[in-house]
Amino acid sequence: MKPYLREKKSFAFEDIPEDTCFEAGYLVTVNSGWRSRTPQIDNEKCIGCGQCYLYCPDGVIAMDGKTPVIDYDFCKGCGICAKICPKSAIELR
Amino acid sequence: MKRFLSGDEAFAEGIRLACPDVISAYPITPQTVVVERLSEMVEDGSLDSEFIHVESEHSALSCAIGASAAGVRTFTATSSQGLLYMAEGLPYAAGGRFPVVMMNANRATALPWNIYGDQRDSLALLDTGWIQEYAADAQEALDMAVMSYYIAEHRDVSTPFMVNLDGFVLTHTYENVDIPDRERVREFLPPYETENCFDFEHPKNIGFSAGPETNFIFKYKEHRAFERAIHVIKEAERRFGELFGRKYTGLAEEYLTEDADYVIITLGTAAGLCRTIADELRREGVKAGVLRIRYMRPFPNEEIARALKNAKAAAVLEKDISFGNAGTVYVNVAAALQWAGVSTPLYDFVGGLGGKDITHADIRNIYESMGKGAPRVTFMGIGVE
Amino acid sequence: MAITAKNLDKNEYFYGHKACAGCGGSLAVRAALKVLGEKSAAVLPAGCMSAVGFNFPQLCFGNNAIISMFAGTASMLTGVEAGLRRRGIKDFHAVGFAGDGGTADIGIQALSGAIDRGDDIIYICYDNEAYMNTGIQKSGLTPFGARTTTTPAGKNIRGNIRPKKNMFEIAAAHDIPYAATATIGYINDFMEKVDKASRIKGTKYIHVIAPCPTGWGIPVDATVEAAREIVDCGLWYLAEYENGEFKINRDPGEFTDPAEYLKKQGRFKHLTDEDVDVIIKSRDKKWEKIRREWK
Structure with missing residues (x-):
């Protein structure tokens, strides 16, 4: 199951569990604010090899068939995708 | 079986x-x-x-x-x-x-x-x-x-x-x-x-x-x-x-505490010998009692306060010491009395460290010396006060 | 079948975490979980990956996961595996992810115990070569010459004076069913090793090099590159231990220049030519043995 952003973000006394056990993959904050540069994919150049998908430390690139799609909510802009791309199809702007 | x-x-x-x-x-x-x-x-x-x-x-x-x-x-x-x-x-x-x-x-x-x-x-x-x-x-x-x-x-x-x-x-x-x-x-x-x-x-x-x-x-x-x-x-x-068919008594087990003037509070096996001596003292006319703490957590605050409320003095007998203060059991018992506003003088007897025997005489001595002088920590049987 | 971008589980199990940008450790955890899938029960000790992944209510593992005590990755894995098995659950993977300090230093006793018992667990050491979570202190896997905050490079001592502990062969010396080395720089090789481990009964140990841009003094986009260069220049090797035999997976034949690999990294900037020579000599000695004795 892929962790995802939830509606309920703040927890009052009653909502806090007794134990330290909670639903897996419960996200309340995004990481987009970490980014100073944003990767942009040039779909003309992209050959759909999926290297960017494989090597993304945050797992924010998904392959929609042969097209990589970036989840900008959680991309930190590290630029590994741009470096790994064999066709230089990703640029950080 | x-x-x-x-x-x-x-x-x-x-x-x-x-x-x-x-x-x-x-x-x-x-x-x-x-x-x-x-x-x-x-x-x-x-x-x-x-x-x-x-x-x-x-x-x-x-x-x-x-x-x-x-x-x-x-x-x-x-x-x-x-x-x-x-x-x-x-x-x-x-x-x-x-x-x-x-x-x-x-x-x-x-x-x-x-x-x-x-x-x-x-x-x-x-x-x-x-x-x-x-x-x-x-x-x-x-x-x-x-x-x-x-x-x-x-x-x-x-x-x-x-x-x-x-x-x-x-x-x-x-x-x-x-x-x-x-x-x-x-x-x-x-x-x-x-x-x-x-x-x-x-x-x-x-x-x-x-x-x-x-x-x-x-x-x-x-x-x-x-x-x-x-x-x-x-x-x-x-x-x-x-x-x-076996009854247990919750956080503490009391023995003859109801009308006791002098109560020993202890943990574990030491309570058995304390009970024997309480019986002995009762025969001699001294109203002795024993409270065995079964649970250190949760702590029997209410039981202790109730048992010691009307006593003339009480003493903790414990096989531990928190160096630089009293024994840990004593500190807990003293707090229980404080919570309840009970002012029975409480003494601390440290014994049995490293397996040293706690003797019949040691326990008689606790009953006899509690209430005399200011409350203090006594290391039993090593020749110092 | 080789693992590729096409046939890999599309799910993400480590997502939304707060690891530094370009973190190699998080890539190792992410990739391994994609191979092992939703029937993974992951144990992570106090360390980077648990610190960035488990801050209530931000919980970044999509699969079952727990933080263990620092020294307790392997021992908790043992308990998790035994407990799930007792519940009659089948085909799950009890997998641990511990860093270099958590593995080679404080956790080595529990790891050794688990291998000795033959517990059916996968233990993955993501090695970033120092205690990064506390701010770059020397661990038993910090390589010779590296500057850390506890092995400063000054006039008298030039960084860490001891070589890296050989965890791969220590694990192998238990006659473990499967041990392997890997790097996040060659992620397919790593994922295939994780996949192989998941099909073997008993204890499995995988040691994966996972550079830390912060601790290594490299740009955030250079993680994968550094993790490749370390193999290409021969300072790390891709190998396996199985059925009592060592096997080298990849012999680069001619190495790239270690000086280039080292000089790109802030932690090695202070090294002299003599220091680099020491490193090259030690590499050559190791490879001579590998080429002579390993298949």
Whole structure:
């Protein structure tokens, strides 16, 4: 199951569990604010090899068939995708 | 069925009845007999448990926590240095609300090295969030092996449980012990069910961090569980009594305290000798009584205040000392009196460290000297005041 | 079948975490979980990956996961595996992810115990070559010459004076069913090793190099590159231990220049030519043995 952003973000006394056990993959904050540069994919150049998908430390690139799609909510802009791309199809702007 | 068993063996019999899924333990004197007996039971098929030969006490508890997080009943046993070595895991299990049950054979802590009984090991770890019970005889040891699971695993409690047996004096002393019927134990103790565990249908993240905003609330809830445990202990004892005919008395066990002028408060096996001497003093016209603390956590604040309210003086007899202050039991008892506004003078007698015998004369001396002079800490029988 | 971008589990199990940008450790955890899938029960000790992944209510593992005590990755895995098995659950993977300090230093006793018992677990050491979570202190896996905050490079001592502990062969010396080395720089090789481990009964140990941009003093986009260069220049190797035999998976034949690999990294900036020579000599000695004795 892929962790995802939830509606309920703040927890009052009653909502806090007794134990330290909670639903897996419960996200309340995004990481987009970490980014100073944003990767942009040039779909003309992209050959759909999926290297960017494989090597993304945050797992924010998904392959929609042969097209990589970036989840900008959680991309930190590290630029590994741009470096790994064999066709230089990703640029950080 | 009656059998002639040592405290360690009796405890192992209790564990056979409670049938934990996972046992992870490392040998240490004077706990060793427990792990030997359990290994034999697993070998001969009379105990259906996974016995894991961990390489240390730290791993013993870490493994038990892991198994508990996987959703099964767990057991570990240790003593002294071993308890201290696994100390990191104590607040861990407690904060995670994993109802691990542990037997601790109370033993002195190094240095100097000493394998004999005192209670400095478990009392040093009183604040780690475990329920702590101190058994007085082999029968209670066995019964607590069973009852501890009922209490620890109860949904209102969900807290780890440490049963303490005085090293050698209880772990290695033989008594006639009644072993409850297995079927009736099943009736008493339901299988462990929890949501505080891994689940492949609804995956869980467990043992997480909690920042300053929420951490405090987790800690409060941990504390609240101990208040709830007081009721669950009573309920467990009532049900246990109905099924097995043996009565237990909650957080404390009182002996002739109702009209007592002089009361000794103690833990574990020392209470037996205190009762004998209280009888003796009663025959001599002195109104002596004994209050045995069974549970150091949750602590019997009310019981103590009530028992000491009308006494002329009271003394704590304890096999521990918190260096630079009084004994840990004393400090707790004194707080109980303070909560309740009871002003009975309270004395502290430290004895039995490193297994030194507590004698008949020592206890008579406690009764005779309490109430005389200002309350103080007395190290018994070493020729200093 | 080789693992590729096409046939890999599309699910993400480690997502939304707060690891530094370009973190190699998080890539190792992510990739391994994609191979092992939703029936993974992961144990992570106190350390980077648990610190960035488990802050209630931000919980970044999509699968079952727990933080263990620092020294307790392997022992908790043992308990988790035994407990799940006792519940009658089948085909799950009890997998641990511990860093270099958590593995080679404080956790080595529990790891050794688990391998000795033959517990059916996968233990993955993501090696970033220092205690990064506490701010770059020397661990038993910090390589010779590296500057850390506890092995400063000054006039008298030039960084860490001890070589890296050989965890791969220590694990193998237990006659473990499967051990392997890997790097996040060659992620397919790593994922295939994780996949292989998941099909073997007993204890499995995988040691994966996972550079830390912060601790190594490299740009955040250079993680994968550094993790490749370390193999290409021969300072790390891709190998396996199975059925009592060592096997080298990839012999680069001619190495790239270690000086280039080293000089790009802040932690090695201070090294002299003599220091680099020491490193090259030690590499050559190791490879001579590998080429002579390993298949």
